[in-house]
Amino acid sequence: MKPSHASAFPRKRRLSPPLMERIQDLVAAGTNIFHHEKKPCWPLNSFVNRTALHALEPDAGSPPSHAWRRKLDSHANFLKEFTLTFMETFRMIRLGLRVWQYARSERAKGRKAPIDPFRTGPKPVASNGVPLGGMGGGSINRGFRGEFHQFQLLPGVCKEEAVPGNQFSVFVSRTNGRRYSSVLATGMSEHKWKKDDSMGVGSWDWNLDGQHCSYHALFPRAWTIYDGEPDPELKISCRQISPFIPHNYKESSLPACVFSYTIVNTGKEDAAVSLLFTWTNSIGGNSEYSGGHYNCPFVEEDGVRGALLYHKTGNGSPLTFAIAAQEKPDVSVTVCPTFSFVGKKKCVSSKQMWSQMKEHGSFAPRNWDLKPSPPSSQGSSIGAAVAAKVIVPSHEKKHVVFALVWDSPEVKFVKGKSYHRYTQFYGVDGKAAKNLAHDAICGYQEWEQEIERWQSPTLNDENLPEWYKVTLFNELYYLVGGGTIWTDGLGPVKKNMKDEEDDQSSSTSYYSDDVPSDPEDCLEAKQVSHQAREIGSGLLNNEDVNKATVCASGIISSSPDSHPGQDSSSDMPPIVTVKSLSEIKKSNSTTSFQLLHGTSLLRDDEENVGQFLYLEGVEYLMWSTYDVHFYASFALLSLFPELELSIQRDFAAATLSHSNEKVQFLAEGETGIRKVLGAVPHDLGLHDPWNELNAYNLHDTSRWKDLNPKFVLQVYRDFVATGRKSFARAVWPAVYTAMAYMDQFDKDRDCMIENDGFPDQTYDTWSVTGVSAYCGGLWLAALQAAAALAVVVDDDNAAKHFRSKFSQAKKVYEKKLWNGLYFNYDEGTVGRSTSIQADQMAGQWYTRTCGLPAIFDDYKARRALQTVFQYNVLMMNDGKMGAVNGMNPDGSIDDSCMQSREIWTGTTYAVAAAMIHEGLVEEAFRTAEGVVRAGWSNDGFGYWFQTPEAWTASGEFRSLAYMRPLAIWAMHWALYPPKTVLEAPVVPSMEKDEELHHHVDFTRIAEVLRIIPKAQAESFSALLQSLYECVCRRRNIQ
Incomplete structure (x- = not known):
């Protein structure tokens, strides 16, 4: 079965039934439904004057009505990193020492530790913009002031520093003799090289003040408006377009970006305008100086021409950039295929290149016939330039189109390699750059049509506040700029395959x-x-x-x-x-064994759209961290459901795997095994994803209580959302095993799991004991989801078993935790046990997302969320920062640990989604607005396009550019559930009081899956192997 495109952009959207009822009540009472002012957060007229807007309209170069905006003369402030309190430092000093030792040992092996707080780098600044490229082929960020930085072209590698030579520039010559020239960026003009680099980029004209220039971002597009700079009578719009197209599994994988320029001449004289695109043969950092790089010109069909920059990477993987423009009857394109920034001059210098542009506005036509340049020497840096020249008559406009693409077919990890998804369409020989450039320039208008068709219903929805509509799309930056990798799905390729075959x-x-x-x-x-x-x-x-x-x-x-x-x-x-x-x-x-990869769970008639990886955070190097994907997954499921199913298949296969490799867990210094059969892995690894699981090693996540329930819940939600019964059947053995594995954590056999007194869940510094609001609620929801899924795959005995366990467990949960206002953090006896946890309704929230019966009655659910709103939201800077994770009943912040006192951005969005499901619409938007005010507003902390995992009351961040804030799409899911969810068969209530149903098969598997004492771990591997086979046989469900 191939991915369906027919329902990609539904014409009609329907609110969820609880929400419709609540809105009717609010409207009847004359209440402002979404509790927001009509005044936009980023009013267009405050950033672009009416003259410029009138000149650009109705051209596509005119900035949109709704967007995040910033003036180019805005200073990029340094961001404040979090610090530990004295008591936190004291409690975590041994952990910190072990983390430091482990990170040092990994560096000695030439590898990165997944979490390394001691890693040094440039101090982060508030300068980010919309990233370039489609999904999974690498990305480059272009800051709002024009700089190209954050190069993520190799797996797990992010080079933060801007490359000064990567620029757009303009040269204007008027018939009255006036001339203007400038680099079209302000972000680089303050750098020290400007003063001492007389032959390099310091010799260029950096005349852009930025006072009348503005940046407008609505992912995956961005507009930069140069209003009278550098020429007072010229309006220039640069529109940046990347192929992020929901439900499109081809173009969305392309490592390409188009820059469409609109030039308006408001003067009385004609203007000769030349736009210059320069690019350094570099993948960020100091790579430009490593030597062995070379450039050459190219000419393609349809007027597409430019330069190819062949880059020799340190690990040998090929990478080729292409910069190009489209020649038309009124646009001439010329090239300088090679010039030198620094080092031995085997070609013209960057100063000479710039001087030639100032004098002629173009390069010599004979440059198209030049052969590839000699490889650069070590210590030298070379670049290429493409110029497009156009005559703009008085009071007219012209268009010029550029493209930037990169071709790096291999996805090379520390162990083994795969190929990017786009190689399915362009081949793996590393010669696709010019074809990618051609297709991008010739196809970007179709990209834009699809993007506008997708976004218009939301942008035109007058019920939604502007800040929500804009941030909803802009938070999607992470699916491009989050280190994402999208492979062809054919599995990793090992070196020396014949030798591997002989050995095995x-x-x-x-x-x-x-x-x-x-x-x-x-x-x-x-x-x-x-x-x-x-x-x-x-x-x-x-x-x-x-x-x-x-x-x-x-x-x-x-x-x-x-x-x-x-x-x-x-x-x-x-x-x-x-x-x-x-x-x-x-x-x-x-023994170690696995079901290979999730693609093995595809039926013959199902299309393999590849495998998808994304980092937990740019600073937390773990692929597809599952406890966080639980929140972020709504974005993929809403926009690229086939990729979401692919991830779930990967985790299903991983759940049915086992690895006896010894690992030290740093929190306590104990040693265990990497992966236990039946335990859903924390992540898909780092150095050898899909094969070497669980790069996370702070805790033994086989003892975590949230991962398995989250897997079961996501699988059921994804089944309901897609209606794919084949998917449900394929992953059912893993779901069944995951539920059986959890049975060992019900120590008193009352059907409710208990936490073990350490941070055994996603809040991994926040200890929890016994029955807990968060994990217990997830367990209740998982029991419902497992029962419903069992019905789908015709496993009636399992369905009855899970329903009966739910009935018993719910009584225990409510009896131990409900206090009349909210559910206590846990059943412990220390003070923090009565903490008000913002995320306490996570289980109820997920049941609502997939149409399952509510776990709790309306009063308890609403009362708990109202308490969260009153305490965790409003008592945190009057609701202007988001929801703090923990709040004491006396109104003070729970400072029992680092994470209890933090505001988690993604969790706040998830709490808002839970509120929407319960009809607390006003509270939901007020809650989520706090994150946007603090992170995205012009007077906030400056976290745009790098939303962190957390910030404190003082705005100090932890883990920039993080996966979890994609949970804002859970709010949209709550507002406008998919048709498949609204029309899914009603799942009967599981409230009826029934005696516990004993299921012999389940009990047997659960017994064997109990965590084996360390002394017996190795001797039990054969037992686990046979159990694995037994579970796999459950796939033969008719």
């Missing part, structure tokens, strides 16, 4: 979809396919296979002919027989 000729794989249901067929199931051997997945040797086979004959095996939903009534042997135990104890296996 006796290995086994679990790639096959046809896992036999009879234990006698185990050996056949373990035969490795040629494809799997090539890819080199983690496998078993023959000795391990034999031991696992002995094991498999004595454990957890239902009758092969029985339906997965049926309990076997026969007398089963104990979970592990005496014979199998003796075999296991003889084994000293270090």
